[in-house]
Amino acid sequence: MKAIQLAAPGGLENLQLVELADAAAPQAGEIQVRIHATSLNYHDLLVVSRSGATEPNRIPMADGAGVVTAVGTGVTEFSVGDHVVSTFFPQWLSSRHAPSDFALVPGDGCDGFAREMVTLPATAFTLAPQGYSHAQAATLTTAGLTAWRALVVNGKLQAGNTVLVLGTGGVSIFALQMAKSMGARVIATTSSAAKAEHLKALGADVVINYAETPEWGNAVLAATQGRGADIVVEVGGPNTLPQSIRACAVGGHIALIGVLTGFAGSIPTVELMAKQQTLQGLIVGSREQQQDMVRALERFDWKPVIDSSYPLAQITEAFAHQQAGKHFGKICLAY
Numbered sequence: 001m002k003a004i005q006l007a008a009p010g011g012l013e014n015l016q017l018v019e020l021a022d023a024a025a026p027q028a029g030e031i032q033v034r035i036h037a038t039s040l041n042y043h044d045l046l047v048v049s050r051s052g053a054t055e056p057n058r059i060p061m062a063d064g065a066g067v068v069t070a071v072g073t074g075v076t077e078f079s080v081g082d083h084v085v086s087t088f089f090p091q092w093l094s095s096r097h098a099p100s101d102f103a104l105v106p107g108d109g110c111d112g113f114a115r116e117m118v119t120l121p122a123t124a125f126t127l128a129p130q131g132y133s134h135a136q137a138a139t140l141t142t143a144g145l146t147a148w149r150a151l152v153v154n155g156k157l158q159a160g161n162t163v164l165v166l167g168t169g170g171v172s173i174f175a176l177q178m179a180k181s182m183g184a185r186v187i188a189t190t191s192s193a194a195k196a197e198h199l200k201a202l203g204a205d206v207v208i209n210y211a212e213t214p215e216w217g218n219a220v221l222a223a224t225q226g227r228g229a230d231i232v233v234e235v236g237g238p239n240t241l242p243q244s245i246r247a248c249a250v251g252g253h254i255a256l257i258g259v260l261t262g263f264a265g266s267i268p269t270v271e272l273m274a275k276q277q278t279l280q281g282l283i284v285g286s287r288e289q290q291q292d293m294v295r296a297l298e299r300f301d302w303k304p305v306i307d308s309s310y311p312l313a314q315i316t317e318a319f320a321h322q323q324a325g326k327h328f329g330k331i332c333l334a335y
Contacts, residue, residue: 003115064113143170150255159183217246238265305329
């Protein structure tokens with residue numbers, strides 16, 4: 001089978017297309033899956049581009065979607081021909097005891113889905129939503145479930161809430177689509193006039209250009225008659241968190257997800273405390289949460305936004321497109 005290996009961690013130029021032996025026949029409790037698509041996340045970019053982030057010859061990519069080709073003994077949840085999508089934390093099934101490291105995350109602490117075939121425990125997958133292409137399903141493992149957990153599991157989203165999403169990456173676009181489907185009002189930020197039009201087409205009620213309005217937290221307050229957003233999907237990190245705290249309502253919830261602006265910074269703790277907000281970090285979600293999300297997605301009338309798709313051999317070009325920051329939605333590999 002064809003696969004991508006990171007010959008040495010620390011640079012996109014080290015991504016190599018290789019030929020590996022086909023995946024082994026599944027043993028008890030396992031399934032074999034022909035992988036047809038993966039999608040790029042900022043986490044994947046960090047793994048392949050940062051020195052020492054993973055082991056040499058790692059097969060990257062945390063997301064994977066495809067078709068079950070063989071089933072081991074004792075597996076009753078899946079059958080040959082089922083369309084499935086991988087889970088980010090294969091060992092985190094349903095409990096509140098979330099993993100705090102990436103040791104067992106595909107494409108990071110162990111081999112991922114930039115390959116044509118895998119044999120893994122059945123619990124490493126869930127069914128994909130009916131009617132989804134493999135590329136669409138592959139966007140769910142990381143970005144889709146992160147947005148779902150931020151809004152529904154942790155944020156307790158209700159119809160009539162106001163949700164603030166930052167930028168136009170995969171998590172933010174998912175959060176916009178999910179929130180609108182559940183009856184929320186959505187405010188979005190961007191620095192691009194063209195992307196602003198795309199956000200409005202997806203249903204954003206208000207779009208704020210953060211390049212033109214650096215104090216965009218105040219702009220969110222103005223757009224909500226001073227109340228603020230009930231839920232903020234915070235993907236930027238230290239440089240955007242102060243504005244997110246300003247934009248968030250008294251008693252509101254801030255889902256801290258991203259590190260796009262760095263790994264550490266100051267926090268206006270007095271404002272956070274005075275407004276009695278909940279600031280909660282999260283890393284994707286559990287298998288049970290993914291199953292809940294899949295059932296919900298089958299009831300919605302939208303599909304994930306895919307910016308572009310590349311063949312497996314062009315993974316370096318796909319990451320370069322991601323680094324350029326001009327994409328809107330998800331970038332996928334299809335093979």
